[in-house]
Amino acid sequence: MDTTKLSHDAAVYGGYIDNDNKLMQSTSGGIATALAEQMIEAGGYVAGVAYSEDFHKAEYIITNSKHDLEKLKGSKYIETDKKDVYNRVKALLEQGEKVLFIGLPCTVAAIYSFLGKREENLLTCELICHGPTSAKVHEEYVSYLEEKYNSKIAEFSVRHKKHEWLPTYLYAKFVNGQEFEKPFYSTEYGFAFSVLGRESCYNCRFRGDRRCGDIMVGDFWGATENDEFWNKKGVSVIFAETEKGNKAVKALKGVKLFQTTFEKAVASNPMVIKSKAKNPQREKFSKLFEEKGLIYAAKHSVSLSNRIKNFAVKCIPKPMISFAKKVIRYNKLRKKK
Numbered sequence: 055m056d057t058t059k060l061s062h063d064a065a066v067y068g069g070y071i072d073n074d075n076k077l078m079q080s081t082s083g084g085i086a087t088a089l090a091e092q093m094i095e096a097g098g099y100v101a102g103v104a105y106s107e108d109f110h111k112a113e114y115i116i117t118n119s120k121h122d123l124e125k126l127k128g129s130k131y132i133e134t135d136k137k138d139v140y141n142r143v144k145a146l147l148e149q150g151e152k153v154l155f156i157g158l159p160c161t162v163a164a165i166y167s168f169l170g171k172r173e174e175n176l177l178t179c180e181l182i183c184h185g186p187t188s189a190k191v192h193e194e195y196v197s198y199l200e201e202k203y204n205s206k207i208a209e210f211s212v213r214h215k216k217h218e219w220l221p222t223y224l225y226a227k228f229v230n231g232q233e234f235e236k237p238f239y240s241t242e243y244g245f246a247f248s249v250l251g252r253e254s255c256y257n258c259r260f261r262g263d264r265r266c267g268d269i270m271v272g273d274f275w276g277a278t279e280n281d282e283f284w285n286k287k288g289v290s291v292i293f294a295e296t297e298k299g300n301k302a303v304k305a306l307k308g309v310k311l312f313q314t315t316f317e318k319a320v321a322s323n324p325m326v327i328k329s330k331a332k333n334p335q336r337e338k339f340s341k342l343f344e345e346k347g348l349i350y351a352a353k354h355s356v357s358l359s360n361r362i363k364n365f366a367v368k369c370i371p372k373p374m375i376s377f378a379k380k381v382i383r384y385n386k387l388r389k390k391k
């Protein structure tokens with residue numbers, strides 16, 4: 055992968071919050087949380103995405119309270135209600151307030167377009183984007199779980215850490231005390247996220263050198279135990295895209311930072327420079343989703359090979375699967391020799 059013409063960053067890091075409790079509550083390494091805490095400690099405001107009180111949608115909020123930062127933690131994989139966030143950010147900046155704006159690259163580009171210039175008091179943080187799915191997917195799945203468990207949801211996450219960073223789980227806790235926990239990509243929600251993207255995301259205009267934020271953060275996919283920045287509870291990749299962003303990152307407290315290269319960072323994070331590829335099952339799923347709903351569409355869109363794979367994952371003992379993978383890797387190495 056030729057990335058030499060796609061790097062315009064001031065610096066690139068791997069890192070994580072140096073607090074196990076906070077780290078386990080974060081999607082990856084918790085760097086967005088650290089930036090938010092830093093802004094509020096400096097007397098500023100944070101604009102980010104939270105679930106609504108009933109967990110049926112995701113929406114922008116603006117806060118200067120650390121207590122509210124709990125709502126901003128965790129990925130939201132759906133289209134977000136922007137509400138009046140652009141006007142509110144503009145009003146705060148006009149009052150001389152400092153603001154950290156966290157969002158997808160297209161949303162960060164939108165705030166700059168709305169303001170008409172890069173405000174000195176505005177710090178922006180882009181999230182590495184795999185393309186959100188329809189808000190209807192989320193609403194239907196939350197309703198499905200509430201009906202199944204006969205209770206309203208009290209907590210919800212699509213990136214719950216069970217013991218470590220990976221694998222990622224979808225988790226829901228209900229008012230009646232019951233809990234639901236399942237590997238995200240084995241749920242109908244996870245399937246929809248992988249299949250049903252927005253048309254504009256297949257030709258994203260905000261990748262590579264068109265990134266425009268001060269900072270970009272996400273999971274450091276590809277990080278291993280051999281990397282100095284490895285942490286089994288979560289690692290973030292941090293692109294300091296501007297000198298302002300780099301200054302903010304280096305000023306973070308309670309964070310372990312390790313400088314790395316752009317090439318290493320994007321090797322397993324192609325979404326930094328490439329658009330999402332359209333899933334061949336998208337049209338079939340989309341049609342069934344509109345006609346029959348999420349659960350039916352997911353069940354009737356999965357290919358036979360994937361059904362067999364899912365069956366194997368559920369029914370074959372994990373040690374056997376692990377052994378099989380080792381045998382496959384060994385045979386591949388023998389063929390190369």
